[in-house]
Amino acid sequence: MAVGAVANTGSTGYSRLIDPNRKWYNNRRLIVLNFWICLLLITSSTNGYDGSMMNGLQSLTQWSDYFHKPRGGKLGLLNAIQNIGSLAAYPFAPYFSDGIGRRYTILMGAVIMIIATTIQTASQSVGMFIGARFLIGFGVTFAANSAPMLVTEISYPSYRAPLTSTYNSLWYLGSIIAAWTTFGSFKINNTWAWRIPSALQALPSVFQVALIWFVPESPRWLVSKGREEQALKVLAYYHANGNAEDPLVKHEFEEIKAAIELDRTVTANVGWKSLISKPGNRRRMRIIIAIAFFSQWSGNGLASYYLNRILDDINITDPTIQLLINGILQIWNLAWALLASGFVDRLGRRLLFMMSAVGMFLFFSAQTICFAVHSEMGTKSAANALIAFIFLFYAAYDLAFTPLIVAYTVEILPYPIRAKGFNVFNFTISVALIFNQYVNPIALDNIGWKYYIVYVCWIAFECVFLYFYVVETKGLTLEETAVIFDGDDAKEQLAHAAGIKEDDEKGSNSSVHAAELSEKI
Template identity: 70%
Template sequence: MARGAVASAAVDSGINTVLDPRRKWYNNRRIIALNGWIVLLLITSSTNGYDGSMMNGLQSLPQWQNYFHHPGSSELGLLNAIQNIGGLAAYPFAPYLSDGIGRRPTVFIGAVIMTIATAIQGAAQSAGMFIGARLLIGFGLTFAANAAPMLVSEISYPRYRAQLTAAYNSLWNSGAIIAAWTTFGTFKLNSTWAWRIPSVLQGLPSVLQILLIWFVPESPRYLISKGKDEQALEILAYYHGDGNRDDPLVQYEFNEIKTAIDYDRTVASNVGWKSLFATSGNRKRMRIIIAIAFFSQWSGNGLASYYLNKILDDINITDSTTQLLINGVATIWSLLCGLCASALVDKLGRRFMFLFSGLGMLVTFTSQTIAFAQFQIHGQPAAAHTVIAFLFLYSAAYNPLIVVYTVEILPYPLRAKGFNIFNLTISLALIFNQYVNPIALARITWKYYVVYCCWLVVECIFLYFYVVETKNLTLEETAAIFDGEEATNEILGNGLNAAEHEKRVESIDEVENVKKT
């Protein structure tokens, strides 16, 4: 997809014409309630963020180090990577649960598994038990992390969909904050509870989801796909139209969703795993999704996320209290930056923010590498302080849009499967990072940073040529950017004659009629 293709996407969605300008989240109790349920889904990301920060903190705790006999680089790699290895075992099943039994039950199943696993983790009597619990956490997290972001995107009030879905990725840092400050607080406990308390608290978001998930509305898109049109219309009317089923916005959304799902299922045959790569439009989607998923973990962020203590050791900041304090402050900074970026997603646009993030990470990580090298070679204390400064600046440049962008460019029948591929790619990238990073840092220190500097250049080039603008579009309208006129050829190529095709086009144009009225 060439650069010229992106400009055609930068248009306002037709849905803006039927949005009531007086209906804001802060003056509408039903939207407030809906956003409250969405927060319950967003904390799924907190569980994941908690893990990375907790493992950073535990590695700085003498109590944890002593109990597990000071694990070496390869053992640390396994302890960090095992959660993602557990996630791999769940990937074949997650999309079938999300599409088969619904988004809510899938989140519930994941939360139950994670609650059990964190209890085992906190009660671990050996390294093997600790590793097994972390494997089970990854298994349960895969189910919740597959369904929760899709449900957020599919039930959000249209005006706030992009910001809320983008917040999912940003709230990774909320869990990281809790973990960082919990380990900082338990550091003074002269017993195994110094690491058992943080290990058990990882299950808190899952407990909340178990208790409250059945109050969250199910996805109208899931319900329509199962022939439950009345239930879908009722949910759209209650939360998006103040209970009015004839509200223009409700009717617009209902007709657009129904038409799009019918089109993908009956005309484009856009369903099964093969469909992810069967058409040119879908191949464009998957090329972007796989790339940004890999980029999200292979941009140098995996170093500070899981091995901050090793980095601080290498610049001669070895005091455990100082390390835990830096970890805690860094997570708060990252959360604030991520939420600010999420709030601007529809103002600045996806393409601008992707490019700004790529260039920002390249500049700050390269600067961090230079400062790291200066300390390693010359031992300058100022260089060590510069490394920390650029760690914070790098966090400010990190892109929170990968989840919202992935969800919105996938049509409904492929959303669960495509998002599963996205999460699988992240896990594979993480497993590689978590095994390789501690070993590489131990052996070649700052020279390992140069690999990521070079890779960030590749990322920027890819983002410049392939990221398509999708701001101010509905989930259904985004499909036209990738399929466009080519979809017509695909339809005719599937055996429909011209008359049947014209009839289908008229069906799809019903959405336009709703817009005009």
């Protein structure tokens, strides 16, 4: 999106049941489980690789000359076509995730991406290159729809939030590999300068095709398909060393069953209309769609896809220097994103979102000023300061909008609408990206630094929206989080799962749990 041990703040329901001596580094089955989760996490690296590779290829004269120096709208299409391919797959991805399961949907997406990157590497024309990138986007949508949900649904409870946050953070792992691959292939004086980076884009998918067979399927998906015995075995094997009578496993299993059963009986319609049919779901979708747009419309799309254009505008035109800055920036981003992932359960979601938005506003405003000063006066110091503020801006962005957007989205969506709601999130990101990738180079060509003012105003709006609408979900299970959005219906579900009963004669642990949860919320 490697995080160390996380302080076991746990969740209200699980923290009292988790063995404090069972850590990710001293329990063989947790080590194995986290290895399989790492295989899922690298799905995000494929997307990160693509963005950074396209940034690097634009600095390669071998690529630019081969495709006749694309500029403006044509360059925008070359970048945007991958997300146009994603749009084509969105109507189908959630049905595959819920129908054939998380694992096989990831497998299908990985196979498509391997085929697509082979075509991209062998491209003989710009049309062939564009077609291959469309197919890459189509395939990655299936894998990216299922992978983070599977991470969330199989993770050990005390590591769920940081691991899911790490998913999107590993976008930068792909970026780093792509940035330094293009830097290393720069001196190859033929088309292999860009064909080698194109071929390496398939590497995460190759690993997934080879190893996905060993990854456990989601217990929630298994229960939804009536395969409860298999779901219990998965939970017991990985969360309690095979002990199906472990209190944690029994609690997880009963909570999952109760949540899915309630949704079957109370929510008859779990189609697309269900995303807006209830007030709680409308609240979820408002937040999800907003943070999806914010993650791409915060000015980050400028440096992510057109860093070489920005560097050209401030008279840093040496391709070696451009590639070097791109490579260092990706390492910087990964470090900050992983650091933030490790603090998700300590600082909470709301605080990280606010710190990120305010920091982006300050540093992007500073970028705008530096760009304006350099454009009007041509001062070298303004150009150097602009580069520094790009790095600081990304440090702020990576506090929340890299690690949290996926983790927060999947944890506030209840199981029956999780695949569809997450699909809307990904769809929104693709729409926002297509706008960025197609419009940004045209705007930079025509109005230069003044285009930055648009993003300054937009980030200010983001700060206000996040302050009023983002709710804290720190320390809650996936089922408990529903209480915040759905109120009494979700409380009944949670009470049923925990076995809460009105009993004046006996004070039960379940009652204590309910009281703790109500106070926390």
